[in-house]
Amino acid sequence: MLKAENSLGIIFFPAYDWAISPTHPEREERLLYTQDQLREEGLFDIEGIREYKPEVAETEDIERVHFCFPEAEAIATRSHYISTGGAIKAAELVMQGERDRAFALVRPPGHHAMKTVLGSRGFCAVNVEAIMCEHIREKYGQKRIAIIDTDCHHGDGTQDVYWHDPDTLFISMHQDGRTIFPGTGFPKDAGGPKALGKNINIPLPPGTSDAGFMMVMERIVMPILEDFKPDLIINSAGQDNHFTDPITNMNFSAQGYAALTKMLKPHIAVLEGGYAIQGALPYVNLGISLALAGVDYSHVCEPGWNPETLKESDEIMSYIETLCGSIPDIYFNPPEKSNEGIINGDWSVRHRNIFYDTEGFTESQTESLLLCNDCRGLLKVQTQKENGPMGFGIEIPIGACDKCRNTGYSILEEAQVKSKFRYMQMINRREKEYMRYGF
Amino acid sequence: MLLLGIDVGGTHTDAVALGPKGIEAQVKVATNHEDLLSSIKSALSEIVKTADPSRIKQLNLSTTLSTNAIVEGRFEDVGVIVSAGPGLDPHSFMICKDFHVIPGSLDHRGSETKQLNNLSLEEAISSCRKSGVQVYAAITKFSPRNPAHEKEMELAIGDNADFITLGHQITGRLNFPRRIATAYYNCAVWRVFNKFADAISGTLEEMGLGHIKVNILKADGGTMPLPLSRRVPVQSIFSGPAASVMGIIALCKITHDSIIYDIGGTTTDIAIFVGGTPLIEQEGINIGSHPTLVRALKVHSIGVGGDSAISILEGTVRVGPARLGPSIAFGGEIPTLTDALIWKDSCDCGNIGKSKAGFAAFASKIDLNPDELADKAIENAIDKIHDSTRELVEEINQQPVYTIHELLENRRIVPRKIYIMGGPAKAIKMDIFRKFRLSTEVPENYDVANAIGAALTRTTTEIELFADTERGVMFIPSLGYRENVPRTYDLEAAEKDAMNHLLAHLGEMRVAADGDNALITASSSFNMVNGDTTVGRNIRVKCQIKPGVVRTYS
Ligand SMILES: [Zn+2]
Numbered sequence: 001m002l003k004a005e006n007s008l009g010i011i012f013f014p015a016y017d018w019a020i021s022p023t024h025p026e027r028e029e030r031l032l033y034t035q036d037q038l039r040e041e042g043l044f045d046i047e048g049i050r051e052y053k054p055e056v057a058e059t060e061d062i063e064r065v066h067f068c069f070p071e072a073e074a075i076a077t078r079s080h081y082i083s084t085g086g087a088i089k090a091a092e093l094v095m096q097g098e099r100d101r102a103f104a105l106v107r108p109p110g111h112h113a114m115k116t117v118l119g120s121r122g123f124c125a126v127n128v129e130a131i132m133c134e135h136i137r138e139k140y141g142q143k144r145i146a147i148i149d150t151d152c153h154h155g156d157g158t159q160d161v162y163w164h165d166p167d168t169l170f171i172s173m174h175q176d177g178r179t180i181f182p183g184t185g186f187p188k189d190a191g192g193p194k195a196l197g198k199n200i201n202i203p204l205p206p207g208t209s210d211a212g213f214m215m216v217m218e219r220i221v222m223p224i225l226e227d228f229k230p231d232l233i234i235n236s237a238g239q240d241n242h243f244t245d246p247i248t249n250m251n252f253s254a255q256g257y258a259a260l261t262k263m264l265k266p267h268i269a270v271l272e273g274g275y276a277i278q279g280a281l282p283y284v285n286l287g288i289s290l291a292l293a294g295v296d297y298s299h300v301c302e303p304g305w306n307p308e309t310l311k312e313s314d315e316i317m318s319y320i321e322t323l324c325g326s327i328p329d330i331y332f333n334p335p336e337k338s339n340e341g342i343i344n345g346d347w348s349v350r351h352r353n354i355f356y357d358t359e360g361f362t363e364s365q366t367e368s369l370l371l372c373n374d375c376r377g378l379l380k381v382q383t384q385k386e387n388g389p390m391g392f393g394i395e396i397p398i399g400a401c402d403k404c405r406n407t408g409y410s411i412l413e414e415a416q417v418k419s420k421f422r423y424m425q426m427i428n429r430r431e432k433e434y435m436r437y438g439f
Numbered sequence: 440m441l442l443l444g445i446d447v448g449g450t451h452t453d454a455v456a457l458g459p460k461g462i463e464a465q466v467k468v469a470t471n472h473e474d475l476l477s478s479i480k481s482a483l484s485e486i487v488k489t490a491d492p493s494r495i496k497q498l499n500l501s502t503t504l505s506t507n508a509i510v511e512g513r514f515e516d517v518g519v520i521v522s523a524g525p526g527l528d529p530h531s532f533m534i535c536k537d538f539h540v541i542p543g544s545l546d547h548r549g550s551e552t553k554q555l556n557n558l559s560l561e562e563a564i565s566s567c568r569k570s571g572v573q574v575y576a577a578i579t580k581f582s583p584r585n586p587a588h589e590k591e592m593e594l595a596i597g598d599n600a601d602f603i604t605l606g607h608q609i610t611g612r613l614n615f616p617r618r619i620a621t622a623y624y625n626c627a628v629w630r631v632f633n634k635f636a637d638a639i640s641g642t643l644e645e646m647g648l649g650h651i652k653v654n655i656l657k658a659d660g661g662t663m664p665l666p667l668s669r670r671v672p673v674q675s676i677f678s679g680p681a682a683s684v685m686g687i688i689a690l691c692k693i694t695h696d697s698i699i700y701d702i703g704g705t706t707t708d709i710a711i712f713v714g715g716t717p718l719i720e721q722e723g724i725n726i727g728s729h730p731t732l733v734r735a736l737k738v739h740s741i742g743v744g745g746d747s748a749i750s751i752l753e754g755t756v757r758v759g760p761a762r763l764g765p766s767i768a769f770g771g772e773i774p775t776l777t778d779a780l781i782w783k784d785s786c787d788c789g790n791i792g793k794s795k796a797g798f799a800a801f802a803s804k805i806d807l808n809p810d811e812l813a814d815k816a817i818e819n820a821i822d823k824i825h826d827s828t829r830e831l832v833e834e835i836n837q838q839p840v841y842t843i844h845e846l847l848e849n850r851r852i853v854p855r856k857i858y859i860m861g862g863p864a865k866a867i868k869m870d871i872f873r874k875f876r877l878s879t880e881v882p883e884n885y886d887v888a889n890a891i892g893a894a895l896t897r898t899t900t901e902i903e904l905f906a907d908t909e910r911g912v913m914f915i916p917s918l919g920y921r922e923n924v925p926r927t928y929d930l931e932a933a934e935k936d937a938m939n940h941l942l943a944h945l946g947e948m949r950v951a952a953d954g955d956n957a958l959i960t961a962s963s964s965f966n967m968v969n970g971d972t973t974v975g976r977n978i979r980v981k982c983q984i985k986p987g988v989v990r991t992y993s
């Protein structure tokens with residue numbers, strides 16, 4: 001009988017009755033063959049590996065993280081509540097000590113959902129990992145968390161949620177934004193003024209394969225992690241770097257994903273993208289599960305896998321080597337000021353237009369952070385969906401000082417009186433008060 | 440017309456003859472482990488003394504034969520030939536010494552991704568032949584999606600084998616390591632089971648009972664006709680608890696979510712009913728340390744029974760899990776749960792005086808008032824039963840679901856009633872009731888409930904249908920059935936086909952079409968997309984004759 005070195009909980013929730021549309025890449029069939037493979041391998045008979053049912057997230061879990069306009073229920077479908085609840089279940093298994101590690105094999109994904117949410121972007125509506133992390137912090141106290149995003153697309157949503165948070169290290173490795181959706185994720189984006197160096201982007205050239213990914217792990221990710229000393233390591237385990245993925249251009253393999261997982265040792269992995277539902281997902285998901293559990297994965301490979309033909313060119317390797325030389329510096333010697341936003345009095349302000357590709361509209365947004373010497377600073381957001389009603393959000397962060405906390409409430413009051421906003425939301429992490437106004 | 444039920448248990452062999460008005464004959468004889476047939480024979484000859492042989496229509500038999508053969512290692516060597524492809528190292532599942540891994544692979548849709556290597560297949564067979572193997576199991580990964588490689592193996596083994604088990608014949612459910620273990624055990628007990636089946640048929644002929652139909656009990660709370668059981672003897676293992684559970688169904692009208700206890704000498708078996716239906720183990724039962732695909736009722740055993748010894752550990756009174764000889768009432772030395780119940784006048788069995796004296800002496804030795812000792816012992820036993828039950832229900836409620844609908848609509852199991860059987864059932868009934876505060880029932884005839892259960896259990900079967908309209912195929916692995924279907928084939932057609940094949944299969948087994956008890960247990964259809972176009976549908980349907988009894992007595 002096989003026995004897992006680390007006990008592993010798998011929350012498998014394929015949402016067999018939900019899809020964006022019948023032929024959309026993120027559809028019912030997506031985890032079907034993964035389920036077949038895991039069952040046929042007898043994965044859940046391995047001593048120490050157990051399957052669990054997801055929980056259903058509460059609206060409060062979502063509203064603790066996101067400014068949702070008009071409201072969470074209008075944006076997140078039931079499947080989002082369950083996908084998020086699946087990640088929360090994974091976190092609970094680890095936090096309660098029932099399992100050493102957990103893997104939330106759930107859909108739909110979440111890493112393109114930003115701090116403010118008006119609809120769905122890149123198949124994501126709410127940020128599954130962020131909601132999970134803030135659930136952990138709310139219930140188990142402040143933790144230092146590192147989120148490593150290994151999806152092929154830049155985790156722009158997660159970057160945005162944690163842009164101002166010095167206690168969350170976000171590292172995204174992805175196909176270079178000049179060649180793929182969402183077109184962002186460059187090294188210059190090092191974090192907001194209070195969290196500089198805590199946002200690390202590693203854009204990789206198309207065609208990167210196992211050797212390139214492992215070089216990035218060894219020379220960028222692991223040294224930074226070692227210094228950051230997180231209480232928890234989370235892996236946004238997107239699988240669309242696979243050489244057969246229909247919507248990307250990378251050459252990563254199941255063996256590569258498993259080796260990466262073995263090195264990273266995440267406490268919790270949460271499935272993100274990955275749309276080669278027959279040729280990749282069954283093998284990659286098996287490889288990651290075995291690596292998490294510490295069971296031999298050396299026989300896991302895709303039919304027709306040929307490491308020789310997938311190998312990256314010398315140019316690619318030397319380009320990645322250059323990245324490995326420069327990127328760690330962003331963390332170890334962060335820039336003096338953020339590349340985004342201008343200083344306006346006590347506030348750092350940025351204006352942005354955000355495109356929602358799934359629904360085809362643009363949001364215009366002004367986000368301001370009150371620069372405070374005693375805490376992370378008060379955050380406020382004004383937002384509008386193309387000629388739609390205005391929304392207003394204000395967040396008093398974890399560990400806010402009295403001044404920021406009181407300023408937060410007086411700004412909210414002022415906004416209510418002026419009533420130029422149709423929707424308003426207050427996230428008060430200090431007193432755990434979550435309020436919404438408007439209709 | 441009479442239905443016979445025989446349950447060959449660890450200690451006793453119980454038999455009943457049931458007529459239209461109830462029990463017409465019942466008998467309990469000691470089980471002779473060296474010669475199970477003789478126990479069955481003597482039970483039968485007792486029965487026919489009162490029951491008219493010409494009225495007997497059917498005999499349902501639950502036997503520990505295969506179980507014992509496996510537990511005691513009395514089975515023959517098997518040549519196990521597997522082919523795996525990518526995934527876990529197949530050598531991790533090496534179940535016996537003649538175990539051979541052949542290169543070749545199929546994927547999850549059943550497409551061949553690598554041809555079977557004929558040369559190494561030949562080598563494997565000749566190596567098995569050299570070690571004198573006469574029965575073979577051939578298992579390939581994903582064979583329920585495409586049995587081609589297993590059939591190639593069967594062809595190559597050919598005349599070398601007296602018997603061959605192919606993995607896909609066991610079930611259409613996926614689980615390669617379990618399929619290996621199940622096929623292996625099926626071969627290992629094949630000869631011993633078939634000899635037993637021959638002997639049963641011979642005995643019945645001798646006794647003038649050649650006309651009756653014989654069924655063998657399975658662990659899933661169903662039966663299979665004797666001729667069929669000869670090919671799948673592994674299905675007869677661990678059918679003992681199933682007989683008891685089916686007995687409760689026959690004796691009581693179960694409609695709510697319920698808990699069933701069968702309290703024996705050394706263990707208590709716990710089973711859970713959802714509404715009127717017993718829960719089935721999701722994957723299959725474990726044989727030794729090997730999980731298999733043998734369907735079984737979900738029965739959880741704990742080490743608390745009438746003969747469980749009372750002990751004191753760090754000032755706490757405990758019952759079980761050890762059995763240190765019989766109760767004092769039956770000549771033992773160390774007080775047991777039964778002795779505690781006797782002290783409290785809940786139980787009237789064995790030598791009461793001796794039991795009470797021994798119990799009091801034990802109590803004074805450890806400076807406890809015997810009343811207090813008895814109360815604490817019973818409380819400890821009830822607590823253990825209670826805690827295990829709660830854990831079991833919680834575990835069942837935690838079982839994974841795969842659709843939003845299931846998750847949001849899924850109702851939790853909330854037991855509303857308790858049924859108890861087995862020796863100490865009556866004695867412990869009130870204590871159980873006080874702990875759970877749930878209606879608690881001990882049926883009449885609880886002492887032969889297992890034989891009644893055996894007699895009335897109906898034939899069950901389960902099939903999986905799988906269709907891939909892109910390829911234009913539909914097949915039912917366990918029946919070895921394969922058919923071409925048009926691209927328009929859909930879920931509705933698949934459900935209809937699955938039901939028809941299930942009933943036809945029963946017909947072949949000479950079981951009257953049991954349409955009322957046939958039901959679809961899982962059914963799904965997935966669009967398969969290539970680029971932006973739907974290229975076909977991947978359809979899966981599971982249906983079964985649900986476990987149950989032909990009629991009830993209450
Ligand atoms: Zn990414």
Ligand SMILES: [Zn+2]
Pocket residue numbers: 151152153238240272273274
């Ligand atoms: Zn992606």
Ligand SMILES: [Zn+2]
Pocket residue numbers: 372373374375376377378400401402403404405
């Ligand atoms: Zn402050």
